[in-house]
Amino acid sequence: xxxxxxxxxxxxxxxxxxxxxxxxxxxxxxxxxxxxxxxxxxxxxxxxxxxxxxxxxxxxxxxxxxxxxxxxxxxxxxxxxxxxxxxxxxxxxxxxxxxxxxxxxxxxxxxxxxxxxxxxxxxxxxxxxxxxxxxxxxxxxxxxxxxxxxxxxxxxxxxxxxxxxxxxxxxxxxxxxxxxxxxxxxxxxxxxxxxxxxxxxxxxxxxxxxxxxxxxxxxxxxxxxxxxxxxxxxxxxx
Amino acid sequence: xxxxxxxxxxxxxxxxxxxxxxxxxxxxxxxxxxxxxxxxxxxxxxxxxxxxxxxxxxxxxxxxxxxxxxxxxxxxxxxxxxxxxxxxxxxxxxxxxxxxxxxxxxxxxxxxxxxxxxxxxxxxxxxxxxxxxxxxxxxxxxxxxxxxxxxxxxxxxxxxxxxxxxxxxxxxxxxxxxxxxxxxxxxxxxxxxxxxxxxxxxxxxxxxxxxxxxxxxxxxxxxxxxxxxxxxxxxxxxxxxxx
Numbered sequence: 001x002x003x004x005x006x007x008x009x010x011x012x013x014x015x016x017x018x019x020x021x022x023x024x025x026x027x028x029x030x031x032x033x034x035x036x037x038x039x040x041x042x043x044x045x046x047x048x049x050x051x052x053x054x055x056x057x058x059x060x061x062x063x064x065x066x067x068x069x070x071x072x073x074x075x076x077x078x079x080x081x082x083x084x085x086x087x088x089x090x091x092x093x094x095x096x097x098x099x100x101x102x103x104x105x106x107x108x109x110x111x112x113x114x115x116x117x118x119x120x121x122x123x124x125x126x127x128x129x130x131x132x133x134x135x136x137x138x139x140x141x142x143x144x145x146x147x148x149x150x151x152x153x154x155x156x157x158x159x160x161x162x163x164x165x166x167x168x169x170x171x172x173x174x175x176x177x178x179x180x181x182x183x184x185x186x187x188x189x190x191x192x193x194x195x196x197x198x199x200x201x202x203x204x205x206x207x208x209x210x211x212x213x214x215x216x217x218x219x220x221x222x223x224x225x226x227x228x229x230x231x232x233x234x235x236x237x238x
Numbered sequence: 239x240x241x242x243x244x245x246x247x248x249x250x251x252x253x254x255x256x257x258x259x260x261x262x263x264x265x266x267x268x269x270x271x272x273x274x275x276x277x278x279x280x281x282x283x284x285x286x287x288x289x290x291x292x293x294x295x296x297x298x299x300x301x302x303x304x305x306x307x308x309x310x311x312x313x314x315x316x317x318x319x320x321x322x323x324x325x326x327x328x329x330x331x332x333x334x335x336x337x338x339x340x341x342x343x344x345x346x347x348x349x350x351x352x353x354x355x356x357x358x359x360x361x362x363x364x365x366x367x368x369x370x371x372x373x374x375x376x377x378x379x380x381x382x383x384x385x386x387x388x389x390x391x392x393x394x395x396x397x398x399x400x401x402x403x404x405x406x407x408x409x410x411x412x413x414x415x416x417x418x419x420x421x422x423x424x425x426x427x428x429x430x431x432x433x434x435x436x437x438x439x440x441x442x443x444x445x446x447x448x449x450x451x452x453x454x455x456x457x458x459x460x461x462x463x464x465x466x467x468x469x470x471x472x473x474x475x476x477x478x479x480x481x
Contacts, residue, residue, distance in 0.1 A: 084439070091404075091415055095430065098427060205318060
């Protein structure tokens with residue numbers, strides 16, 4: 001065992017090791033191994049926030065899109081409002097929610113759900129409007145109920161657009177979750193800012209950033225696989 | 239209520255605007271950083287988008303660029319640039335924001351130039367235009383709406399993201415929000431958020447007006463519905479005679 005503080009510990013050349021001279025690698029495998037549990041904790045929060053936000057967003061976006069399709073007077077305001085909400089910067093969005101829910105993961109969840117809602121409403125509406133009126137007319141003539149019409153006609157035909165929206169919303173939400181660091185619940189974003197505040201510890205910053213990108217790519221690939229699974233008829237023609 | 243009243247008080251205090259590192263100073267900083275980033279991105283992205291769009295090659299690369307850029311968190315890029323030898327501060331922020339503004343402009347420019355009708359191009363060549371003239375006088379006017387959409391998306395994104403720079407000591411209006419969190423002052427947090435949102439919305443509005451002004455063809459605001467033609471018989475032709 002080496003002495004922690006002794007004459008031998010002084011590096012050759014003498015004096016104190018300057019902060020700039022200390023090794024500060026861009027990536028350090030031993031950092032990942034040593035902090036595995038911490039990283040997994042942040043990753044878990046990141047995944048929970050993303051999944052929660054996209055689920056809440058979808059649950060609100062679908063009825064809104066259905067309403068907006070039914071009346072043209074509603075479609076305009078819904079789209080205009082979604083443009084405005086999407087223009088709100090993420091920092092401001094979390095700051096607006098903060099006074100109500102405080103420094104909690106709920107603040108981040110509400111902000112993220114609002115953004116994914118906006119993305120999803122547009123894509124859901126595009127998908128629903130893409131269903132030909134003739135097809136719906138024919139289905140109604142064949143005696144489909146309202147629910148049956150949605151479930152058996154609208155949903156399958158609009159599914160590609162729905163899935164495209166879900167993919168975009170999920171990938172954007174993964175990236176946006178990092179801003180939750182503002183209220184202390186940014187998932188992997190905690191590592192990015194944590195490393196910055198820990199005297200620019202690059203290994204931590206890069207691990208957090210890479211984790212976000214990988215998570216987004218994995219989520220995208222998974223959703224693409226789901227899309228293939230649930231739309232088998234798309235492949236037949238190709 | 240809940241800090242919104244305090245925000246009004248904060249915004250109503252002239253000293254908060256005019257003091258050093260007050261709202262006006264930070265606003266100037268915010269605009270300078272954003273403006274420089276958008277300009278740098280324009281210089282790089284528009285020629286690349288035009289080159290890719292006119293030749294029509296590398297479509298896959300453009301799609302990949304658009305998708306990957308969505309997956310990279312802005313905060314990560316801001317932080318990574320801040321810990322390079324560039325050092326944290328306005329310069330690192332500007333570079334990171336410029337990098338982020340490139341993909342939307344490239345993608346939209348590509349799509350715009352790609353979408354120009356091949357027949358139109360053919361006709362222009364047949365009329366004796368050089369390649370350069372075709373690009374500048376045929377492709378560009380037709381692609382301009384898409385290009386401007388890209389610029390608007392990029393600019394609004396840059397203005398919004400510049401606020402995040404405050405988390406990594408980068409300056410700009412985000413400072414007010416970050417300081418508010420540091421001082422547990424809800425009013426200041428909301429005031430900062432209101433300022434940032436207002437700036438983003440103004441940028442969007444301004445660029446909608448700019449695209450309306452520069453795009454040739456029938457002038458109409460993007461949000462105003464096209465006027466119905468009066469339903470009195472067919473349109474007269476150039477000779478003034480209905481067909």
